[in-house]
Every structure is written in structure tokens, then in C-alpha cells.
Amino acid sequence: MSQSKNPGSELPLQQQEEVVIRFAGDSGDGMQITGNQFTHTSAILGNDLATFPDYPAEIRAPAGTRPGVSAFQVRFGSADIHTPGDQPDVLVAMNPAALIVNIKDLKVGGTVVVNTGQFGDSDLKKAALAKNPLKDGTLSAYRVIEIDINKRVSEALKGTTLSSKEAQRCKNFYTLGLMYWLYSRPLESTLKWLDEKFVKRPELAEANKLAMQAGFNAGDIHELFQGRYEVHACDVMPKGTYRNIMGNDALAIGLVTGAKLANLDVFLGSYPITPASGILETLSTYKNHGVITFQAEDEIAAICSALGAAYAGHLGITSTSGPGMALKGEGMGLAVSIELPLIIVDIQRGGPSTGLPTKTEQADLLQAIFGRNSEAPMPVIAAASPADAFEVGIEAVRIATTYMTPVIVLSDGYIANGAEPWKLPKIEELKPFPKPFLGSVPEGGFLPYARDQHLARPWVKPGTPGLEHRVGGLEKAHLTGHINYEPENHEFMVRMRQNKVMGVRETIPTPNVFGDSTGELLVVGWGSTKGAITSAIEKLHAKGRKVSSLHLRHVWPLPKGLDKIFGCFQSVLVPEMNMGQMARILRSEYPQHNIISYPKVQGLPFRTSELIAKVESLLEK
């Protein structure tokens, strides 16, 4: 760490390569806003970053209790960043519950900023603490910065018209100001955001600005810290235009982009469900892009309305999470049977049943691939990170329209709510793939179930003269699409649908191996584990370990070439946030290889350190 003087301050300015901060407070304390603002400002400064919001399912669990703790972790730095970090360097704890729930994760020697204004006896009692952790040695391994934020905010807002209760709601901006000071961040972006957010209540914008400025000034005035830090812009990020993006937003933008490239209008049928609701909400703001959003009466109506819209010639999309997927099963089967493009987005969360609504998991993989009655094959693709969700959205549209098939997109709570800088594509690099509708009777007559080279049937918009026809969920005769119960025809059609979906392999790439193409161990991931796996492999390479990785975007059908790649390694390790579902698929598809499952089902993403330890334990065997 180099040291320099910060003009206007007596405190030394230290350079840091990267920092992990966790903001933790009550669910009513505005920690998600605080974290998002800090993230946004850091992104604009040019830091690479990754975030991990972690909040309870209850909107306002009893105040001050442990179940009510809401946290937001952000890792930002000047180096390439793949994960929100295993352990925070700094923990901001707004109350005793937030402190006690999160302190175990803080790095030894790390800094904890504590709001002592919220550490009275009743606060300790709410957090089920017999003793005050500020006094009983709990924090002896950390640097503790004690500030009575409640009091400081009251003082800062004395001259305003806000009631004391309203004034206390500005605490999070005081905290944000303090962290902005500590890490030498500008306030402008958040000032602007406050003006926009409270355009109808300027007094609240002003109060929050005052609180933030007070927090910022406190760093200088009160000498709470030994010094300030600087984290320079990331210099390894590829050149281009960036914006900070959360996974649900990136997926929504990707789907609309895909629709535009296919020359289709979007119809989203959706029913609100955590953590997928953001897709419905974001798409509902794209009305000027011709996007129709329909908040249906339930999950079934959501998929059925989207399928109706697909029949009418729109790009039908439905978005949900695991429990909603279970309800959509029959609708998906109908989409398979009538062979229309449809996109089903599953933002996975912990289960079974209602499970852990706000926590992440990858346990819907087998449900996605197999979870329908009878033989109902569908392509399944998975996003690897918030920014990757954009590309996955486009890819889903490409597959759905090219093959006239429903496609499942898997994301999860970690991607949905996490954020990272997204390098925006150049518009001219986005290749259109317009979907032609059949517009008139072709030579030789119209056959609704005729096939093209991809085994896709024609898409006909109702309203097209001369092509009136009927579709439905009953088995259809090859070519004519008439109801047909003949045994041979049924088997023919089952195989036809299967071959069509497996044919997707012909238009998807074999994934690249990260690291050497031969070796002892290949780590295979899919979905949101990519960041943690990449981080782990980088660190293992730095240690000289011979290990490689490969990440699957297309999880069904699997891309070609995996057999050959797996054959160049002694073992294949599959870390996933479920009980080993992808490992099960790989074992059944590639029984000749040694597939080792590494499951984690805690509602939390993998830590880089966990993966490193697992790989090293296998390499040492």
C-alpha cells in the first residue's frame, strides 16, 4: 500500500486494490438502497464490482430482531472482480442484531462501524443478547468504530421540518456519507438520485442530502478513522461503454433485445413472485418499445396468456420462480405440443415449497429439464452473472424462434439481485435473426406441421387469409396436425419433438476450457457459480495448481464436444447449489467419466475459499 496526502485532510490517504463492505441493519433501515447507491457510485468511478444483497422474506420482520436483518455486500476494486467476496473488510452494523448476525463473516482485523445509538437495553433484548457485544469482548479481533448515528442524524436535521421519526429514517444516508468519505467517493450521483427519487417531496431529498453530507463531514471532523482509502478505477476492464446492471434488469433488456432482433413484439404474462417480480416490473416500463405486460391472476394464467399471445404472433414470455414453475407445468407441455416459441424464465430460490423466498439456489434444474408430464423436451439455458443474463435473454429468443419451441431460462436470486458493470454491446454487432411468418398458402398446400431444416413447423398469425387451422394439446398427425391417436404416429411425433430439441446442439458452441486443456481436474459449473469458480481457478493457478474449468450456458441439450473435453481430465468436479443435479445429468450422459458432485444448499452462493479448499483436497488425494 502506498501512502499519500489528501489535500484538505490531515489523514493519510492509502491505496487499496479492492474492498468488501457489508451494510447491515434492520429491514426498515434502507440497507439495500445504501448498498445500491454505493455500488452505483463505485461503478461510475470505474471500479469493477460485484454485489450480494441478502434480505429476509418478511417486508418488515419485528424491528431490531435477528430475522429482520437486511444486508448488502459490495466488493469493488481496481482488479478484475468475479464475486462479491467471501468476507467483508468492513461491516457497518446499524443495530445489535445486524452486528451479531454478521460479525462472524468479518475478516479478522477488519473494521466494524457500529451505530451505538441503537445499543440500549431494549435493543439488546430484541436481538436476544444477554450482554452488550460492544463490551463483552465479542469484537476484540476487530477495529471498532463507534458512532451514535441516531444522535448525529438528529443534530444534522435539527433545522428541518422533519419529525424526529422521519429524521431517523435518514440514518442510512449518514452511513453512506461516512463510507463515501472513507473510500474517497464523490456524492454527486447519489445527490442526483435523491432529487429524482423525492421529486414530489423535496424536503425528504434535502434531509437525506444533509444526513449524507453530515456523515461525509464526520469522517474529517471526528477523526473516527486513522486514514482514508482510495480504490482506483479498474484498469483491466475491456474498453467500452459500461452501465451498472442487476440480473433481472439485464435479462429483461436481453429478452426485449432478442425480440427486436427477431422482429417480434413482446408479450409478458407474469404473476408476482420473489425474486422474479423485477422482470415484470422492468418490462412494464418498456411500453414505448411495444412491450405488453399482463399481470395475470395466477401462474397458470400467466403462461397461458403468453402462449395465447405467441399463437397470435408475439414473443410470449412468462417469468416466475420455482413454485410458479411447478404450476406452469401443464402450460409448458401444451407449448411443447403445439410447437410455438415461448420463453419461461425461472429465477430460482431456495425450496422445497415456499422454502427460502429471498435466498438463492439452483435446485430447479431437473424440474426445468424434466418437470412435465410425458415426453415434453425443452431447451434449457442458464445465466452465469447479472451481465450474462442479457446475452442469455437474446439466446433464448433465438432458440425459441429458430426451433419453434418453448425455452426455459434459468437464473437465480443471486444473479437477479446482484449487480456488476455491464460492457454494453455495440448496436451494429447485434445480429438480427428475423422470424418470418407464413403469409400465404405455400406450393403444394398448407401443412401446419410441416418441418424446416431445424424440424421447426411454420408460424402462422391468425388473421392471415387462407391459412385457417386449428392447434391443440391432443396428439397431432404428422404434417396435417389433425387429431391422431394412431400408435405409430404418436411415437413418430414424440421422436420428432425430441429430435428437434436435441437438434439445438447443432447451433450452439462447445464451451471453452479455462486453463490447460488437459489435467487432473476440470471444474464444471453452470449458472451463477461462474464467478466463484473463476475466482477460485485464478487463485489456484497463481498457486501453480493444475486445474481447469468450463462453464455451461446451454444446460439442455448439452453442447457437443463435452465427452472429448472430459476425457482429457482424470475427474470432473461439479459444484452447484443443489444436491448434485447437474452431476446427475452429466453422469447419465457421460457415464464413462469420473463426475464428482460438490453440493451446497444453504441459500448462499459458494465462497471462493470453499471451492479452493475442495479442489485442493481432491488434488492432494
Next chain:
Amino acid sequence: MTPEAQAPLTKKDFKSDQEVRWCPGCGDYAILNSVQGIMATLGIPRHQICFVSGIGCSSRFPYYMNTYGFHSIHGRAPAIATGIKTANPELSVWMVTGDGDGLSIGGNHMAHILRRNVDLKILLFNNEIYGLTKGQYSPTSPVGLKTKSTPMGSVDRPFDPLSFALGCGATFVARTIDSHLKHMERVLLAAAHHKGTAFVEIYQNCVIFNDACFEDFAEKGVRDEKTIDLKPGEPMVFGKELDKGIKIVGWEPQIVPAAEADLWRSDTHSPGPAFVMSQLHLDPAMPRPIGIVRDVRAPIFEEAVHDQLRAAKAKRGAGTLEQLIYSGETWMV
């Protein structure tokens, strides 16, 4: 929906090439025939018409119409039809369902399509039984009905489809009878011309599993005495000689001499009178109401959806890829 410039269509034009596979004597034949007949009079080209159904005997209907058609899954036709009509408001969308499909497994969707007032026509064939699954009771079967799943008689209280539709805020509610062809045609035409969701319950006889269940009032010989045809703006009279009438006193309908009958108003601000009439049959002395029970105008769902799209485009311009991707705060590296 612009009238076709070509030669006017005939009933035959609406018959598809598919063999009709309902049981001989099924009431569905008469309904199919009536619908094909009135479609020819609407001036809508075949390719602009789409029939949507769920599952059940009635739901085979789209296969027999030479239009666009979608035979979907059990109970979900309202959702699929809503998607179709919202995506393409130009289409004339007709939904065919039954008492099980539309009011049991699909009851939720039915409630919501009615409250939204999507501009499409719903034909609910009520035979008070599950036909395609071979004879179990339905949500409209009377208490005591012995069926394959109720060997000691049903203990479920049924509901009245008209009351249900009114409760959902439906803007057009009517009832007709499969064997009363002229009446059916008149009601279907009124439904076709209604702007908004039109809900038409059709008493439909299932010859196999619930034969003659409507005989008490629908049989030609007794029909005039046992039913009352509600015609908007006309006096509520019934009887072979049209000598009897209904007068609503307070909330209570009473049978009075024809001259004292109230005028039937299907367009009152409150659906109250319509609801009172829809429950008339609970009194065995009262005639069964058929005809047009409610007919009011309300905003159309899909029009409001497209109005918002137009307003957003007018305000922000038709969105481009550039605007979509390069929005929010961006920075250069």
C-alpha cells in the same frame, strides 16, 4: 373487423373438414349449427375469427369451425384467449367452455376475464355434469344428483352461472337453451354485437350422462310457462298467452298479471336487479330466466393496454435498441 368485400359467407363456409365426434343426440350439434349460422351473418372474414377452448366435450368445438382455433388445456381458455385478443385486438375471439371447464377448474380465470372486460364472446355449455370424464357431478349439478362419483347423491351446493358472471362484473350476461333455436340465435347475435366480454350460458343436454336434466322447463311443451325470456326494454311477461308477468317489489320478484309487469332493464347502473332475476329459479314457483340479463358498456381491457402503448410511444418515441441498452447512467473505460 371490416366486412369482407368478397361474396357473403354462408353457414357452410364455417364448417371445417373435420368429422364431428359428439354423441348422437348431443345438444352440442344444435349449438354448433347455430354458431356457424350466425357467424355467416356477422360480416367478419373467416381468417379474422379465432375460437378458443379448454377441455371437455364442448371444448372440441374449435376443430369443427373453419376458422383459426386453439383447443387448449383444462380451464385455461380464458387466459389463452386474453393473450390472443390482447396481442391482436383485430381478431374476433370466441371462447367455448363448459360448466366443469369454465366454472370448476377454470373458475379463477373465468372470474378474471369477466372483470377485465376483454372484448370476446364466451359460450358456456352447461349440462350440469362432467361428460368427457364419463359422468361425475359438476359445480352446477343440483344437490342430490346421483352420479358415478356421488353414488349417494351430491352434497355440493351448486352455483348459478349467471349470478357468478354478474358477481364478477360481467358486462353482458345471457342465457339460452340448445333446443330453443330461434332464441339461441337471437342471444348469440346480441352477444356477437356486444362490445366487451359477453357471457352466454347455454343449457345443453347431455344425452348420455344427464339426459333431460332441463326437461322440466326447457321442453317445448312447457317452455313458455316455465321460462321467462328477458328482453331489454320490454315487459317481463311469460306464459303461452303472455298473460303473466314479473314485478320486482323491493328485492322480491312477484308473479303478477302481465299488465302489471315491470319493464326489463338490462343496463341499470347496479347489477342488483339482474342478480335478483338470476336467482329466480330458487323459488320453484318462478319461471326460469333466459334471455339477456345484463348488457352494459365498460372500458375494454385490450384497448386500454394498447392506449398505454400508444401514449408511451407518443411521449418517449418508439423505443430503439440504442435507447433500450444505452440507458441509465453509463461510463466509458
